[in-house]
Amino acid sequence: MSDDDFLLLNPGPVPLSESVRTAMDGEMVSHRSAEFEATYERAQDGLDEIFTASTLSGESTGEGTSLVLNGTATMGMEMAVSNLVGPDDEVVALVNGKFGRRFARIADRYAQVKRVEVEWGQSFDLDAVEEAVTDDTALVTVVHNETSTGLLNPVSAIGDITADHDALFVVDGVTSVGGDVFRIDDWGVDVAITDGQKALAAPPGISAIFVTDRAAAVARERNEASDGEGIPFYSDMAWHLRKAESHQTPFTSAVPLFRALAVAVEEIHEEGMPNRIERHRRQAKAFQEGFAALGLDPFPETEGPTVRSNTLTAMSLPESIRGDDSTAFFDAVKERNVSISGGQAHLGGDIFRVSNMGNLTPDQIARGVRTVGEALVDVGVDCDPEAGVTAVRDVLGE
Numbered sequence: 001m002s003d004d005d006f007l008l009l010n011p012g013p014v015p016l017s018e019s020v021r022t023a024m025d026g027e028m029v030s031h032r033s034a035e036f037e038a039t040y041e042r043a044q045d046g047l048d049e050i051f052t053a054s055t056l057s058g059e060s061t062g063e064g065t066s067l068v069l070n071g072t073a074t075m076g077m078e079m080a081v082s083n084l085v086g087p088d089d090e091v092v093a094l095v096n097g098k099f100g101r102r103f104a105r106i107a108d109r110y111a112q113v114k115r116v117e118v119e120w121g122q123s124f125d126l127d128a129v130e131e132a133v134t135d136d137t138a139l140v141t142v143v144h145n146e147t148s149t150g151l152l153n154p155v156s157a158i159g160d161i162t163a164d165h166d167a168l169f170v171v172d173g174v175t176s177v178g179g180d181v182f183r184i185d186d187w188g189v190d191v192a193i194t195d196g197q198k199a200l201a202a203p204p205g206i207s208a209i210f211v212t213d214r215a216a217a218v219a220r221e222r223n224e225a226s227d228g229e230g231i232p233f234y235s236d237m238a239w240h241l242r243k244a245e246s247h248q249t250p251f252t253s254a255v256p257l258f259r260a261l262a263v264a265v266e267e268i269h270e271e272g273m274p275n276r277i278e279r280h281r282r283q284a285k286a287f288q289e290g291f292a293a294l295g296l297d298p299f300p301e302t303e304g305p306t307v308r309s310n311t312l313t314a315m316s317l318p319e320s321i322r323g324d325d326s327t328a329f330f331d332a333v334k335e336r337n338v339s340i341s342g343g344q345a346h347l348g349g350d351i352f353r354v355s356n357m358g359n360l361t362p363d364q365i366a367r368g369v370r371t372v373g374e375a376l377v378d379v380g381v382d383c384d385p386e387a388g389v390t391a392v393r394d395v396l397g398e
């Protein structure tokens with residue numbers, strides 16, 4: 001890749017490898033054909049490994065079923081909540097960013113929601129979580145890696161609290177699964193959700209959900225007891241689980257996207273999850289130190305069990321270019337054929353975010369940091385882009 005090529009550094013969608021991209025280009029087949037079933041099976045095998053063996057040692061941490069969904073991760077979040085609880089059930093939703101809020105909003109439509117909310121970017125107070133989750137709680141939702149703020153939430157500790165009250169634990173692993181440690185059994189996770197277009201480095205429009213046997217039993221029992229009443233039709237988890245046994249989906253599958261996902265998870269298998277996690281951690285450090293060498297501050301500076309993400313980096317913009325003044329900075333980045341993200345909702349104009357998901361190379365990371373530095377210089381911020389590049393190279397040893 002040359003320095004003039006387009007560089008996509010948004011926290012999803014992420015760049016695709018050549019083989020993932022070309023996998024979408026084959027002859028169309030029926031979603032009821034043996035060819036399609038073989039594709040779905042490859043995707044499921046890869047996902048099973050990624051969901052359960054995203055550990056530094058490669059050890060496996062749980063059992064269940066991987067489902068692939070024709071829709072982005074929000075579909076998976078909604079499928080989990082809507083199949084596992086009903087209107088009289090209590091859901092405790094943990095919110096410290098945009099996607100935690102989305103989970104709470106989804107749950108509002110299906111159950112009684114109690115929010116444990118802190119300012120976006122702040123750490124959860126585990127005492128407050130402990131107080132909120134009781135024996136009356138049916139289900140707890142949390143986002144593992146909060147993409148809107150670049151933070152990693154303490155899923156393990158929250159899982160312990162959830163398990164003490166025998167509630168179901170549904171975790172959004174959309175920007176962590178495939179790039180960071182994820183432990184199903186040890187963290188007491190019942191359902192985990194991820195998205196193709198994030199750390200799996202597949203295209204957008206397809207997501208995956210891992211359903212443990214305990215959660216599957218709840219979904220099946222609820223479905224049978226109500227004869228399907230109150231259970232969503234397109235996102236009927238029990239139906240998806242039944243069809244998945246023969247590597248099929250209830251409805252027409254997005255065949256090209258399934259093919260791309262099958263290749264993407266096989267590429268992850270080749271790299272190996274332990275290597276992949278270590279690489280993402282190194283690269284996150286390179287981004288963080290590169291931006292620090294430009295004189296930028298991380299967003300936010302957390303205290304407590306929530307820590308900085310390994311799969312994306314969020315930084316505060318210098319005071320002098322916040323708000324409307326940030327437009328010139330983002331334009332200057334875009335002029336260099338690099339795409340990064342700003343803050344979402346009320347954080348717009350305050351921060352920027354870059355992805356570290358998928359298969360970035362050291363040169364691409366160095367280019368990302370240099371580009372941010374040059375754009376800052378363009379808008380009058382005093383910094384040395386080459387100092388940023390040197391810091392990246394020091395971490396990555398290139």
Ligand SMILES: Cc1ncc(COP(=O)(O)O)c(C=O)c1O
Binds near residue numbers: 145148172175
């Ligand atoms: C943590 C997290 N959860 C959920 C989603 C929802 O994804 P989508 O809007 O593509 O459905 C995203 C997307 O960025 C995300 O980052």
